[in-house]
Amino acid sequence: MNLNTMKEQLPEFNGDGNINEWLLVVKNVRNVFKVSDDVRRPLICSRLNGNANFWLSSRPSLLSGSIDLILAQLKIIFGTKDNVLEMRRKFENRQWQFGEKFAIYYIDKPTLAQDIAMTVHELVQYLIDGIQNVQLKNKAKLQRFAVPADVLEAFQDVEKPRAPVHQKKDARKVFINRCDPGTEGCQML
Known part of the structure; x- marks a missing residue:
């Protein structure tokens, strides 16, 4: 399989984006192209830049290890800290x-x-x-x-209704003249 074709499918990761989304793409590339770790290692290394590339370069022992270990470490370092x-x-x-x-x-x-x-x-x-x-x-x-x-x-084809329009109610009270026989004036309704 052509490494350039796989590179086009895998976006770069610099440590600032969502690591989970990037790891999902890495997994999909592996599954679609059915590549070994020996092919994935240079592919992944070529797509890391910025802080992610600096981090990996500062740990040369990881480069000879399992690709799954590299990915797990990337997730720990650059993953979200949300509980x-x-x-x-x-x-x-x-x-x-x-x-x-x-x-x-x-x-x-x-x-x-x-x-x-x-x-x-x-x-x-x-x-x-x-x-x-x-x-x-x-x-x-x-x-x-x-x-x-x-x-x-x-x-997928359902058009989402627009946001409801809230009409402002007039603060003035509405008076209707209603005259009852035997009474004077009007009643407020």
Whole structure:
């Protein structure tokens, strides 16, 4: 397999981006191209720059070790320091935003969940729970989707309603003249 072709598929990592997303791409490149560690090692080293490259260069013993060890060490050094509770809060708070394509929401929500232990069924429930429109959410619940891909298939062409427009109520009270026989004046309704 051509190393340049694989390089095109693997973005550079400088230590500032999301290490989990980058490691997922590394894993996918390995699975798609079916390459050995001897091929992945120079590929990964060539895609590290900035702080990540400096870190690896300062540890020459890692270069001769297992590629999985290098990747695990990269994750420890450059991974987020969020605790599990904070990661779960970010995941739970992610909702399908007004005007956003469902596919963007669909990609983002499971990405936030990748380090949180949950079943596929729970992920489906959370995807549905993040739909703000009550009618769409209720329709999704009725479908009883089995896997997240089913939710994407059902919602990929659904246009997200715009944000509700809140009308300002006039602070003035409304008076209606209503004259009852035998009484003078008007009543306030």
